[in-house]
Amino acid sequence: MRTQVAIIGAGPAGLLLSHLLHLSGIESIVLESRSRADIEATIRAGVLEQGTMDILTNAGVGARMKAEGALHHGVELAFGGRRHRIDLTELTGKAITVYPQHEVIKDLVAARLAAQGQLLFEVSGVQLHGVDTATPSVSFVHGGEAARIDADFVIGCDGYHGVTRPAMPPQGREDFTRNYGFGWFGILVESAPSSDELIYARHDRGFALVSTRTPTVQRLYFQCDPADHVDNWSDDRIWAELHARLESNDGWRVNEGRIFQKGIIGMRSFVSTPMQAGRLFLAGDSAHIVPPTGAKGMNLAVSDVNVLAQGLEQYYRQGRDDRLQGYTDAALRRIWRAEYFSWWMTSLLHTFADATPFQREMQRAELECVVSSRAMATALAENYVGAF
Ligand code: RFL
């Protein structure tokens, strides 16, 4: 097989890149290790920045997001028994949309297939060859048969645990990592939303987050030990913990309902640089991870491939590669802003096992500053909606 751009991974990064390239008349093949049903059912992100919505809309894949996504003009910070609203729209002129990542995936898969895009599911043994030459290739197994794609470029969109980052030449690489030592326990609940807007709560027992999915499904999270197991958490224990962390002086309580999905994720910050070497480029979670507190991961994946698609378009249309050469620098400017904000939100709202009493008071004081100072609330709002 021969194509212009071989893309590894059919997450938001890989699928959107393939679609943007198609709109510019550039051919690609996407290789995905999981099945279509699996990628369309994996529960992950929920919050889309205005810029992400604009990119999806301009690419012609925003219709269902607009119709079914919920526009949110504010978020709430809860601590000390009180909730404080941060008015995103008043402070920034922008809003966010809650629309599940797997719905974005469904929209992108449908768009690729409608345009006869080549999407190969359930491939295994992906290996990269000659990425430091002008004729890279990818070998893999599909439907029990060994296969190979010759391409001009290989793009690693295969997430944090993929094979493309380890295939980067080691010289000159620098990785930046922060492990937080805690995770999030996430549940999906059959019940009406408890709140019109997301609630980020700080409590001495740990962080909790009230999010939504649809008018009949809530998405809730609480800070936990990343080594804990979902089987240790009965539904009753989960509700007791959530009620304790979300306690409110005004009598508000989170709505209970049937819990139909439980999972634990670890929290880390990670950036791997540079994001390119020769004809191999990384985009999305394959190059960087943020803790989910800032709701930035999918938004970064989208902005990375938007920059990369412009570089590839310039290469094929004008025969110039200065945009491609500048990809890492252009992408990292936004990535480090999002890394900073995600780290800051995480530090502000979680309990840290090694925090001294002084540090705990500083955290409480900082929260008071954020909700009482318009300047600090504006900084949070600008970062949250991605106005940078
Ligand atoms: P993905 O989505 O991980 O996709 C990578 C794809 O590559 C495939 N793959 C391979 N394919 C072929 N060969 C191999 N060797 C392969 N290895 C892997 C995988 O099967 C997969 O299909 O990466 P991408 O595209 O970079 O997208 C990143 C986002 O998925 C991620 O950043 C977000 O989900 C993060 N995130 C959030 N981001 C937001 O913007 N807003 C949020 O509100 C938000 N909330 C979250 C989140 C992530 C969460 N979890 C579960 C980590 C909430 C949670 C709980």
Ligand code: PHB
């Ligand atoms: C979600 O709805 O899954 C979600 C919302 C906000 C976050 C993280 C996850 O910060």
